[in-house]
Amino acid sequence: MPDCILTMKTRTQAEQARRIAGELRISAGVVSVDPSVTKHGCAFGLRFPCGASGRLTSALAKRNVSYGEVIGAGR
Numbered sequence: 001m002p003d004c005i006l007t008m009k010t011r012t013q014a015e016q017a018r019r020i021a022g023e024l025r026i027s028a029g030v031v032s033v034d035p036s037v038t039k040h041g042c043a044f045g046l047r048f049p050c051g052a053s054g055r056l057t058s059a060l061a062k063r064n065v066s067y068g069e070v071i072g073a074g075r
Contacts, residue, residue, distance in 0.1 A: 004053055005045040006060075007033055007068035014044040017067065020059050026052045033071075045071070 008014045014030040019027035023051055028048040035043055046057060046067075060067055 002050050002072060003047050004050040004070050004072035005031060005033060006053075006056065006070050007045045007049050009043070009066075009068070011044050013065060013067070014046050016065050017046045017056075017060055020065065021046065021052075021056055021061060022047055024052070024055055024059055026056055028056075 006017065006019065018028050018030055026048055028046050029046045029060065031045050033043060033045040046056075050072055057067070057070070
């Protein structure tokens with residue numbers, strides 16, 4: 001399954017999202033993102049399997065963890 005990256009403004013947000021992904025048993029890791037690749041100049045991201053995108057973004061929204069866009073696999 002291809003990987004997606006969920007962009008975030010801070011490393012703290014990315015680490016928080018990684019912990020939530022772990023609770024959901026979604027394999028994820030924090031990565032650096034080239035600011036020129038995103039619309040908002042985000043510098044960090046969370047790499048995870050694209051198939052888990054809906055579950056992960058729903059969980060982040062419920063916990064008020066802000067994120068930018070999902071990059072990858074037809075998004």
